[in-house]
Amino acid sequence: MATTVGGRTPSQETSRGRGPVRRVPAWRRGLRPYLLSVPAVLLIIGILYAFFYGVYYTVLNYAATNPAPTFVGLDNYRSVLGDPLFWRSAGTTLLYAVAATGLETVLGVAIALLLNRSTLIGKTFERLLILPLMIAPVIAGVIWKLMFNPQFGVLNHVLGLGSTFDWLSKDRALASTILVDVWIYTPFVAILVLAGIRSLPKEPFEASDVDGANWFYMFRRLMLPMMWPYILVAVIFRFMDCLKVFDAVYVLTAGGPGVATTTLQIGAFEDSITNLNYSRGSTYMFLLWIIVFITARYLVSVLGKAQRRAAGAGA
Amino acid sequence: MNEFTRSESGLHVPKKKVTRRSMLAAMGGAATVPMLYGCGVGTGGGGNDAGSANGAGEVTGSFDWKALKGQSIKILQTPHPYQQAFQPLLKEFTELTGIEVQADLVAEADYFTKLNTELAGKTGAHDVFMTGAYFIWQYGPPGWMEDLKPWIENSAATSDEYDFEDIYEGLRTSTRWDFEKGSELGTGGQWAIPWGFETNVVAYNKKEFDARGIALPDTFDDFIQLANDLTDRSQNRYGVAFRGSKSWATIHPGFMTQFTREGAKDYTADGKTYTAAMNSDKAVDFTKKWVDLAKSAGPTSWTTYDYPQCTGDLGNGNAMMVYDADSATYPKQKAGASAQAGNLAWYPGPAGPDGSYATNLWTWSLAMNAASKKKQAAWLFIQWATGKEAMNKATASTFADPVRASVFDGSFKQTLGDFPGYLETFEKVIDSTKIQFTPQTKFFETTEDWAVALQDIYSGADAKSRLDELAKANTTKINA
Numbered sequence: 001m002a003t004t005v006g007g008r009t010p011s012q013e014t015s016r017g018r019g020p021v022r023r024v025p026a027w028r029r030g031l032r033p034y035l036l037s038v039p040a041v042l043l044i045i046g047i048l049y050a051f052f053y054g055v056y057y058t059v060l061n062y063a064a065t066n067p068a069p070t071f072v073g074l075d076n077y078r079s080v081l082g083d084p085l086f087w088r089s090a091g092t093t094l095l096y097a098v099a100a101t102g103l104e105t106v107l108g109v110a111i112a113l114l115l116n117r118s119t120l121i122g123k124t125f126e127r128l129l130i131l132p133l134m135i136a137p138v139i140a141g142v143i144w145k146l147m148f149n150p151q152f153g154v155l156n157h158v159l160g161l162g163s164t165f166d167w168l169s170k171d172r173a174l175a176s177t178i179l180v181d182v183w184i185y186t187p188f189v190a191i192l193v194l195a196g197i198r199s200l201p202k203e204p205f206e207a208s209d210v211d212g213a214n215w216f217y218m219f220r221r222l223m224l225p226m227m228w229p230y231i232l233v234a235v236i237f238r239f240m241d242c243l244k245v246f247d248a249v250y251v252l253t254a255g256g257p258g259v260a261t262t263t264l265q266i267g268a269f270e271d272s273i274t275n276l277n278y279s280r281g282s283t284y285m286f287l288l289w290i291i292v293f294i295t296a297r298y299l300v301s302v303l304g305k306a307q308r309r310a311a312g313a314g315a
Numbered sequence: 316m317n318e319f320t321r322s323e324s325g326l327h328v329p330k331k332k333v334t335r336r337s338m339l340a341a342m343g344g345a346a347t348v349p350m351l352y353g354c355g356v357g358t359g360g361g362g363n364d365a366g367s368a369n370g371a372g373e374v375t376g377s378f379d380w381k382a383l384k385g386q387s388i389k390i391l392q393t394p395h396p397y398q399q400a401f402q403p404l405l406k407e408f409t410e411l412t413g414i415e416v417q418a419d420l421v422a423e424a425d426y427f428t429k430l431n432t433e434l435a436g437k438t439g440a441h442d443v444f445m446t447g448a449y450f451i452w453q454y455g456p457p458g459w460m461e462d463l464k465p466w467i468e469n470s471a472a473t474s475d476e477y478d479f480e481d482i483y484e485g486l487r488t489s490t491r492w493d494f495e496k497g498s499e500l501g502t503g504g505q506w507a508i509p510w511g512f513e514t515n516v517v518a519y520n521k522k523e524f525d526a527r528g529i530a531l532p533d534t535f536d537d538f539i540q541l542a543n544d545l546t547d548r549s550q551n552r553y554g555v556a557f558r559g560s561k562s563w564a565t566i567h568p569g570f571m572t573q574f575t576r577e578g579a580k581d582y583t584a585d586g587k588t589y590t591a592a593m594n595s596d597k598a599v600d601f602t603k604k605w606v607d608l609a610k611s612a613g614p615t616s617w618t619t620y621d622y623p624q625c626t627g628d629l630g631n632g633n634a635m636m637v638y639d640a641d642s643a644t645y646p647k648q649k650a651g652a653s654a655q656a657g658n659l660a661w662y663p664g665p666a667g668p669d670g671s672y673a674t675n676l677w678t679w680s681l682a683m684n685a686a687s688k689k690k691q692a693a694w695l696f697i698q699w700a701t702g703k704e705a706m707n708k709a710t711a712s713t714f715a716d717p718v719r720a721s722v723f724d725g726s727f728k729q730t731l732g733d734f735p736g737y738l739e740t741f742e743k744v745i746d747s748t749k750i751q752f753t754p755q756t757k758f759f760e761t762t763e764d765w766a767v768a769l770q771d772i773y774s775g776a777d778a779k780s781r782l783d784e785l786a787k788a789n790t791t792k793i794n795a
Binding site: 150 | 431432458548549551553561562618624631633757759760767770774776
């Protein structure tokens with residue numbers, strides 16, 4: 001009986017009709033799947049190594065001023081969770097994530113619907129739309145900080161606000177940072193949703209058209225349910241990113257004025273890098289990871305349901 | 316999973332079943348080794364262990380600039396006028412010593428983040444780095460910096476011509492500390508060599524002042540009045556720029572200088588116990604005035620202002636005065652450097668009620684990484700860069716202020732003809748210029764919290780209660 005490998009005979013495996021058949025030793029064929037998975041395994045090990053190292057720090061009192069740390073159990077968790085600034089930062093982060101993701105989703109879907117029409121303007125804007133995504137958030141932060149400057153910034157000049165309107169005052173700073181996030185990432189949502197719209201089957205729309213359905217009806221009852229999974233994918237990406245927001249906000253306000261825009265990441269940065277209190281900073285980060293993990297699990301389950309529902313709608 | 320025995324075709328067949336899961340488990344087990352190793356190295360190995368044995372004792376014989384010909388060192392710098400003034404001179408160091416220098420630059424906004432991370436990692440990737448005096452208080456205790464005192468005192472390592480005493484005394488003491496609570500600066504090791512320094516004074520638009528016949532104010536109240544009078548928001552012009560961002564750097568220039576002149580202190584010490592005093596009556600009174608000044612006659616977006624924005628507004632003609640480092644405003648007077656180049660001048664700023672011109676200083680210094688593998692070459696570089704010859708050459712460019720009295724009185728003075736009041740201001744404040752902060756290892760955390768409190772007061776919080784809250788928190792932190 002011939003032994004088969006992956007459904008092929010050894011001769012099929014080694015011969016392409018050129019010369020005599022070369023047999024590959026079975027141990028090499030057996031090893032192949034493991035070798036193919038080595039890069040992924042190494043990557044996972046690299047990620048897990050850093051992750052668990054960080055978690056290990058959370059039970060120590062490691063800081064620059066205490067370079068020979070000792071085990072302190074859950075003291076760091078008690079310290080961070082008992083700090084009003086942590087809860088304030090968590091609230092700010094959540095508000096930022098909900099507002100930025102919400103605005104980006106609404107605007108992104110609207111832009112995608114507009115660009116779906118194959119006009120010259122639509123095609124041109126489709127290409128221009130990607131430009132903000134090509135700018136690093138740090139650079140975007142610097143650009144917007146210059147534009148926000150009341151003394152020489154372009155925004156106050158163009159909008160006729162004079163030199164006394166402060167975009168980054170305590171009352172407006174969070175909204176301004178969200179505005180910058182919306183500017184950078186709305187194109188991401190729009191492009192993702194646009195790709196989704198273009199992949200939708202045409203038949204249900206043609207049938208509805210024949211039946212005399214109007215545009216709004218088709219949008220609400222056909223297009224929206226079918227593109228909902230794409231919208232949710234965009235929401236998941238953006239919401240996760242917003243929970244981890246750091247770069248543009250730090251450049252714009254460094255978390256100020258006061259603590260008005262201090263997010264969890266900025267709090268962790270201040271503890272770890274500014275104050276060189278590595279254990280406390282790691283605790284901040286681990287708690288943030290728990291929040292992101294739970295949120296991601298929930299959103300992915302919602303996505304699964306939406307996909308099943310959309311499959312039904314499209315059938 | 317393919318599961319073979321020796322077949323008719325003669326294929327080699329593994330006798331023991333190896334599953335993907337068992338392979339993964341094995342690799343995971345292997346990964347545990349570096350993980351455990353990493354845990355030991357990363358934390359338990361702290362303290363003064365990482366290359367921290369002082370290297371000066373190993374250098375014997377007679378001093379020779381060429382002793383390490385053929386070596387190369389790496390230095391970490393930020394693109395600062397000091398660095399820019401020295402960059403063209405690096406080849407002269409290579410000619411003198413035969414040592415190649417690779418200078419890596421990191422923008423100032425990210426510089427200390429990079430430096431913190433690198434020093435904490437104890438890789439010794441850079442042998443020499445630029446640092447400020449306050450950072451010694453944080454980098455010194457974990458053993459990240461080499462004590463340079465043994466190097467200075469070793470005649471085999473240091474040229475007879477070096478003349479360390481030529482560096483202003485206030486600067487030499489500002490870079491020495493024994494890291495003990497309650498100790499003054501000037502005790503303990505020499506953790507860095509001052510390179511360039513800044514006094515915090517007022518730069519103003521002399522052209523405007525002369526046109527309006529404005530006299531320079533001597534008291535803080537008069538200064539406030541003048542700044543308000545100069546402010547005309549409809550013309551996009553305001554009285555005075557000073558820093559207001561959420562950073563420790565907001566406190567140390569103009570704020571700490573005038574805070575001290577008004578008779579306030581940051582902490583009081585009783586033996587090894589500190590009590591925060593930024594909520595004393597004098598401190599609260601001054602802080603209120605300072606924040607009100609920022610509102611009425613400062614930049615509109617004060618809470619985002621660092622020195623580049625302040626000096627930029629002075630150079631553009633938006634700000635009539637800047638209360639910040641003299642060396643930060645100095646480049647704006649250079650021909651072509653700003654719209655107001657040639658129109659600027661300097662004065663010490665308002666005196667305190669008792670006539671005090673106490674001034675806080677910042678000194679960019681050169682320090683040696685304790686984890687460096689090339690300490691002697693690193694010291695030769697530091698010695699050369701802070702020596703008389705190279706510093707004299709650098710003053711021809713954007714190097715202000717030199718830390719050596721001989722250089723200041725010699726070549727630097729000759730460059731100041733187009734800088735009205737600069738020299739007079741320097742001479743007025745230099746004797747009372749020193750670090751006005753209490754040295755302490757939680758400096759950055761507690762001082763950034765101080766800046767946050769200023770921003771809160773600026774945003775409407777009551778000054779007295781906010782400063783009480785700050786003082787209570789800082790007293791706890793600093794004594795922990």
